[in-house]
Amino acid sequence: MEIARSLALFVLAGLFEIGGGYLMWLTIRDDKPWWVAALGAVVLVGYGVIPTLQDANFGRVYAAYGGMFIVLSVLWGWQIDRIVPDRYDIIGAAIAMVGVAVIMYAPRST
Numbered sequence: 001m002e003i004a005r006s007l008a009l010f011v012l013a014g015l016f017e018i019g020g021g022y023l024m025w026l027t028i029r030d031d032k033p034w035w036v037a038a039l040g041a042v043v044l045v046g047y048g049v050i051p052t053l054q055d056a057n058f059g060r061v062y063a064a065y066g067g068m069f070i071v072l073s074v075l076w077g078w079q080i081d082r083i084v085p086d087r088y089d090i091i092g093a094a095i096a097m098v099g100v101a102v103i104m105y106a107p108r109s110t
Helices: 002-029 034-053 058-079 087-105
Strands: none
Touching: 002 034, 002 058, 002 087, 034 058, 058 087
């Protein structure tokens, strides 16, 4: 259950970070109104809070989150921007997930 909660927090954090950044992107690159960027900024603040709910220390959480960010970014590009990942995207994302598993969930002695 702890791993499921942790993974859910990583996914939520990723959606907030990527979503907030995407709203900024739309405003600056696609001429969306200013309030879209303001909403992106609010969402990004939420991203700053969510990782604090993880049980591990800051360095471990953010190191592992980097791997989750890779996977979620590939999925975002596929689902939102309709850019189908190629085999190298998939291989890279799989390698990143192995890193997440090792960093966050490998058994450790205290």
